Amino acid sequence: MTNEVFEQLTHHRSIRDFENQALNPSQVTQLIDAAQHASTSTFSQQYSIISVTDANILKQISKITGHSWMLNAGHYFVMVADQYRNLKIAEQNHTDPYILHSTDKFLASVFDVAIATENIMVAAESMGLGGTIMGSILNNPQKMIELLNLPEMTFPLLGIALGYPKDKPELKPRLPKAEMHFENQYNLGANFGQKLAEYNHLISLYYQSRSTNDRSETFSHHIVSELSRDHNLRSDLFAIIQAQGFMTH
Numbered sequence: 001m002t003n004e005v006f007e008q009l010t011h012h013r014s015i016r017d018f019e020n021q022a023l024n025p026s027q028v029t030q031l032i033d034a035a036q037h038a039s040t041s042t043f044s045q046q047y048s049i050i051s052v053t054d055a056n057i058l059k060q061i062s063k064i065t066g067h068s069w070m071l072n073a074g075h076y077f078v079m080v081a082d083q084y085r086n087l088k089i090a091e092q093n094h095t096d097p098y099i100l101h102s103t104d105k106f107l108a109s110v111f112d113v114a115i116a117t118e119n120i121m122v123a124a125e126s127m128g129l130g131g132t133i134m135g136s137i138l139n140n141p142q143k144m145i146e147l148l149n150l151p152e153m154t155f156p157l158l159g160i161a162l163g164y165p166k167d168k169p170e171l172k173p174r175l176p177k178a179e180m181h182f183e184n185q186y187n188l189g190a191n192f193g194q195k196l197a198e199y200n201h202l203i204s205l206y207y208q209s210r211s212t213n214d215r216s217e218t219f220s221h222h223i224v225s226e227l228s229r230d231h232n233l234r235s236d237l238f239a240i241i242q243a244q245g246f247m248t249h
């Protein structure tokens with residue numbers, strides 16, 4: 001069985017090189033529409049989207065993320081966890097907002113952002129666009145909060161750079177299904193070592209075959225190098241999330 005949606009989903013690749021062409025306002029509206037119709041935890045719609053169009057703010061975000069290529073994107077969204085709007089509703093209705101400050105509600109905001117983000121990516125790809133989700137705004141969330149004038153009970157989680165793809169990178173192979181899809185109970189199989197070696201080989205072939213930025217790397221190398229990052233990087237995240245009013249309990 002196959003269909004257009006399945007084909008598109010299984011051929012996703014992040015795009016980091018764009019034609020010099022902005023998205024038009026109706027495309028942006030359609031993408032917001034796609035985000036808004038995503039499932040949302042307890043129908044609380046606890047996220048907001050900021051379209052960043054100011055060149056100076058974009059430049060600052062590119063510095064925070066270390067991604068200069070985002071300046072060539074045709075549009076840039078920041079996806080914000082948002083319980084501020086619901087806090088205002090609680091205030092208007094003289095209701096105790098205690099629950100809005102819980103870990104449960106912060107997680108709900110994170111889920112809402114993640115699901116809406118993927119809806120934007122999928123909708124964009126269906127329109128012939130491409131892009132990259134950017135967690136690297138978390139390199140400096142405090143600066144993001146200031147740049148975007150974010151109030152209490154909001155937190156910037158992800159950027160999305162979108163545009164007309166200039167290149168078509170090779171498809172990045174994913175883990176063997178037996179090592180990530182289990183039946184009834186978690187079971188990283190007895191063959192994990194051998195399957196991982198095969199996957200490592202596949203990934204090293206993928207990196208060698210890349211037309212740009214080719215390098216010799218396996219999945220295991222990749223995970224190890226992720227863990228070799230400076231331990232102080234992003235170590236202030238929890239404190240900033242709490243300072244915004246989230247996860248007090």
Ligand SMILES: Cc1cc2nc3c(=O)[nH]c(=O)nc-3n(C[C@H](O)[C@H](O)[C@H](O)COP(=O)(O)O)c2cc1C
Nearest residue numbers: 012013014015065067132133134135136137158172
């Ligand atoms: C939550 C999240 C954050 C990400 N952050 C970044 C980022 O900051 N910079 C970047 O270049 N790619 C980022 N990516 C893209 C991943 O690197 C990419 O999805 C992954 O390498 C798989 O490649 P593919 O999307 O081309 O299949 C992010 C993806 C996700 C889901």
